[in-house]
Amino acid sequence: xxxxxxxxxxxxxxxxxxxxxxxxxxxxxxxxxxxxxxxxxxxxxxxxxxxxxxxxxxxxxxxxxxxxxxxxxxxxxxxxxxxxxxxxxxxxxxxxxxxxxxxxxxxxxxxx
Amino acid sequence: xxxxxxxxxxxxxxxxxxxxxxxxxxxxxxxxxxxxxxxxxxxxxxxxxxxxxxxxxxxxxxxxxxxxxxxxxxxxxxxxxxxxxxxxxxxxxxxxxxxxxxxxxxxxxxxxxxxxx
Numbered sequence: 112x113x114x115x116x117x118x119x120x121x122x123x124x125x126x127x128x129x130x131x132x133x134x135x136x137x138x139x140x141x142x143x144x145x146x147x148x149x150x151x152x153x154x155x156x157x158x159x160x161x162x163x164x165x166x167x168x169x170x171x172x173x174x175x176x177x178x179x180x181x182x183x184x185x186x187x188x189x190x191x192x193x194x195x196x197x198x199x200x201x202x203x204x205x206x207x208x209x210x211x212x213x214x215x216x217x218x219x220x221x222x223x
Numbered sequence: 224x225x226x227x228x229x230x231x232x233x234x235x236x237x238x239x240x241x242x243x244x245x246x247x248x249x250x251x252x253x254x255x256x257x258x259x260x261x262x263x264x265x266x267x268x269x270x271x272x273x274x275x276x277x278x279x280x281x282x283x284x285x286x287x288x289x290x291x292x293x294x295x296x297x298x299x300x301x302x303x304x305x306x307x308x309x310x311x312x313x314x315x316x317x318x319x320x321x322x323x324x325x326x327x328x329x330x331x332x333x334x335x336x337x338x339x340x
Contacts, residue, residue, distance in 0.1 A: 143327055154316045154334040155267070160327075199266065203327070208272060208280070209255060209320065211329060215266045 113138040115202050117214035125222055130187040132217050134200030137181070143203040144176055144183045149216065150196045158198075159185065190221045226250050227319045229332035236307055237340055243303045244335045246317030252297035253319035257329060258290070261314040273300045307339045 114137040124130045132146075143162055147155035159174040161167045161183065167174045173186040183202075187194055200214040226249040236242050246256055255274050259267040271292050273279040279292035291303040300319075304311055314336050318329040 145328070147331075152336075154314075154331040157328065157330065209327075210257070210269060210272060213266045 113141075113202075113204070113207070113212050115200055115212050115214035117198075117200050117217045119215055120218040121220045122217055123220045123222060124190050126190060126192060128190050130190045130194065130219055130221070132185040132187075132198050132200075132219070134183045134185075134214055135181055136183070136200075136202045136212075138202065138204055138212075139178075139181065140204045140206055141181075141202045142205055144174070145201040145203070145211070146172075146174060146183075146185045147199040147201060148194075148196045149199055155199055187219075190219075192221045192223055195219055195221045225321065225328075225330040227253075227317065227330050227332040229317055229335050231335060232333060233336045233338075235338045235340065238308050239306055241303055241305045242307055242337060243301055244315055244317075244337075246300045246302070246319065246332050248298045248319040248321070248330075251319075251321040253300075253321060254297070255320040256294060256300040257318045257320075258292060258300075258302050259316045259318065261316060261334075267316065270302075304337065307337070309339045312337055312339045 116135045146158045149155040161174040161176045171188045175184045197216040197218045199216045201211040228247045230245045258270045270285045271279045271281045273294040281287045294300040316334040318331045
């Protein structure tokens with residue numbers, strides 16, 4: 112069974128600090144990796160997608176992928192109170208019909 | 224771009240009634256739409272995958288006769304919860320995957336909160 116694991120948190124960070132979120136996945140055939148942010152009572156919104164090993168930066172967000180270690184991470188620089196949300200890691204394998212497998216999410220709390 | 228809408232956003236119904244939820248891709252054609260359910264403090268659980276013009280593929284444990292899915296066009300999919308019961312109360316979210324330019328990325332609708340009394 113394909114699994115995506117995340118620390119449920121909460122991850123508490125002071126405003127302005129870097130929040131570091133981790134995600135591991137079990138299926139080596141996974142090809143695409145996504146980070147979604149979900150505010151309480153709302154649906155997920157896409158933050159980043161990453162497909163190849165290394166780092167990908169978009170504004171204050173950096174995604175890191177290491178396929179050999181089956182590990183993907185998300186860094187949030189200069190964390191703001193508005194970043195307080197649950198962050199969902201999602202992994203996709205085209206051979207499995209393009210379905211996304213979601214982790215349980217990491218709750219982040221940014222304290223002013 | 225890549226906007227997905229859902230209607231209604233919230234619905235309260237009596238036990239035994241049927242509820243239809245619409246999912247629309249507003250600015251792109253969706254080759255595939257997905258329906259998820261999310262219970263409080265839990266992650267998203269995929270219910271079914273819907274391709275335009277063909278029957279939906281349901282995940283294990285999801286009753287296809289209870290959760291009817293129709294994907295009649297490249298911009299519209301509907302989920303009908305038939306004979307709803309209180310245990311069906313949940314947050315139902317659709318997502319859509321686009322054609323060219325947005326392939327491989329799912330964009331989520333705002334969700335529909337269903338409460339069955």
